[in-house]
Amino acid sequence: MSPTPQPSPTPATAPAAVPAPVTVPTVPAVPAVPATGTARTNGEVAFWYAAHGLPARRPALDGDAEADVALVGGGYTALWTAYYLKRADPSLRIVVLEKEFAGFGASGRNGGWLTAALPGQFRRYAATHGPDAAAAMQRAMFATVDEVIDAARTEGIDADVRKDGELHVAVGEVQERRMLAHLPALREEGWGEDDMVRLGPDELADRVRVAGARGALWTPHCARVHPAALVRGLAAAVERLGVTVYEDTEVTAVRPGAAVCRQGTVRARHVIRALEGFTAGLDGHRRTWVPMNSSMIVTAPLEQAVWDEIGWRGAEVIGDEAHAYCYLQRTADDRIAIGGRGVPYRFGSRVDARGETHASTQRQLTDLLGRLFPAAAGAPVDHAWSGVLGVPRDWCATVGLDPATGLGWAGGYVGHGVATTNLAGRTLCDLVLGRDTELTRLPWVGRRVRGWEPEPLRWLGIRGLYAAYRAADRREDGGLGRTSRIARAADLLSGR
Template sequence: MSTAPTTRPTSAPARTNGDVSFWYAADGLPARRPALDGDTDADVVLVGGGYTGLWTAYYLKRADPSLRIVVLEKEFAGFGASGRNGGWLTAALPGQFRRYAAAHGVQAATAMQQAMFDTVDEVIAVAAAEGIDADIRKDGELTVAVGEVQHRRMLAHLPEQRAAGWGEDDLVTLGAAELGDRVRVSGARGALWTPHCARIQPARLVRGLAEVVERMGVRVLEGTEVTAIRPGAAVCRQGTVRAPYVIRAMEGFTATLPGHRRTWVPMNSSMIVTEPLGPGVWDEIGWRGAELIGDEAHAYCYIQRTADDRIAIGGRGVPYRFGSRVDAHGETAEATQRQLAGLLHRLFPAASSAGIDHAWSGVLGVPRDWCATVELDRSTGLGWAGGYVGHGVATTNLAGRTLCDLVLGRDTDLVRLPWVGRKVRGWEPEPLRWLGIRGLYVAYRAADRREDAGLGRTSLIARAADLLSGR
């Protein structure tokens, strides 16, 4: 039941900082599963106990119950991005339509987009069939234009989105008054709404999925760090798992493997969540549904109304740490907390008096061309999937189904999607990588400030940053 916000100063740091994420607060962290206790054999070994590894295990075991499948996880299933994300089950492409189209043609890129539409419903259907209660509610996604510059930019991007397969029913233009009937965002001039998005409680989804695959006969081994991946084997501190197929499913933690520091950058994303908001606050905001909300800023945000009547908002804090280092504890700097709280109060002034209950951070994987990929080298048995650029909640399911077909040698539409086998060059060596990424986000924030101050057009700083970054 909702309670009224307290008068706790909103400049104060969150009551809880880190502890993986807020999504584990209600149910507690899961009990640890056994670790690997020596050498063993399998048919398929999946390195990483997040959505990618678990979805792949699920579809493989469902297709062939006789397969011996092992999932290896350093911490616990859902410790990484799968248990820390913003809870957006969205059909947004994990990359750029124009890049997929340039390499494989518009038809192939459009097929990728349609596959993402279908994936949102697939996740919802599996969760229902398997009894996974993850607070799923499919009310769609609102991309809100705050201010005139964002509004013009939103409308300018619309033809490209139509060309990418977003039809009139897939993407609906809302004016300020129509948006206000759904949710009142301060300064908003309009929005785009799509039905292809659902709110989820991410930790409950990954916890439920791990329990389902275990019941199916998959071995999920936790507290088991993989130190090397090679053809036919995943080498761990406690022993070696030998298998014809070894699939890397580590997303932002890929950089911790030897030889992969420049494969995908571990990009840091941070979130805060308010205490439960009372009915009076929700009446002022007018947000009665469970739409996910983002904006058209260059340093964009992502917002959820949680099932227990809080607002969770996220964005880039310290986006990258030198040498592709990964902060596993999830603690968030107070400056980042203040930045996110300030944005929350600007968009929803009615929530300004609410205290911040929890702050946390996590890493996502970003390839150099900002497009995800799935691969299986049949000559070595090595495969991988990831680089979801922040859209992994749905895309991991598509990756799992695709890896299943690749491992089983099926000739399906999924294995012909343009992200399969995509070759991407690595990121630049340090210090160029650190300077480039940190400079990129300094530029985007500067561009947002100039536009908010009345620039009247999309900042040239942002245009230059887009060209340099390859976004």
């Protein structure tokens, strides 16, 4: 897909007797003037690679190989697992098997919220393991944010990390009511007075001026990061430790003791599935987690006059309280990146090729940006892209290792994977080494839930769910005055 319809080539005219030199009209890859609301660059994996270009590929696997641990996928999950394992036991032979390049997936495309939000629902973890265990998981998430920051510092990874917290802005009366109604539950789940702070409209305006905002919840447990810089630095860090990262190496099957690739088979005692949103592509896993799409746009750097209007001097990441919510970051180079669901799911669990994003999704995000920040309305949009994240049927992340088969997994982070992948990596490290620790007792360890429905039910259900959330948001924006029953019904039906 291209951002704007390309002009059709003008036929060359030349005197009949003299063959004219064939000139191929050049069509600029980046149109000088994009259609209103669409980006100059569409896809190309993500904006986060625009400054340095896509990375040069590491060598692919070349024939059969042996290892102690084979990690399937080259995102944060695999890399953090390799990182902690190799530090714990430098003698381990560890390989990472990545189909494209490390960071090609969500790890190189996300919104850069290094957030302590639970990757699932507290009540579901509490239902299986009790509220204390669920609270322990929340505490582990708080600690994970600092663990990532410390590890990045230790490894000299410059990923624009800034821990100014996370703002959940209530736009309009209904969102405000919903936000306040949710607060007591957050307190019970372990978010104390200092972990989640209520801000009135004036306090919020001191930090950032969002049109129609009635207040916000702010938590310090979040940092803004540059996603691709983090994954690139992490891949380099594990290589320094002696891990082999194979790229252009697609795993076609995973079985006990083996990861089968196009170029050969890696035999390993432990084989860990770390594919998140790409899991459905692996034989036997079509319905394990659905690849849920998320799309983003980023503006050109905004002028100081625009920032003066908006405020937002810090690096707090910002989201709203809509049912189909959005997420934003102020980038280190003074742009606004904003993301949302876009086309939520593709029939048959298909994934996009290189992040190309539908023009209507780009326009939705551009409009939303203008509504939240009128001063930024009409700002040029430099880039649009999309990616997939993994969602299990119960919307709760899971990590585990079957000691009998040596097969392990982690994922289904439901859009909260930037920090959770680190917790997964440390947990898988303990599981592989056979350690019984606080981490291995957390309630997401070994969690198994039923798979998603077969098609077309899966497609109908998920598309219907998001259509319902959008309809609910529209009704609430139109002055409904309360949370829409459509959204409540959608929550009930989906089990979210």
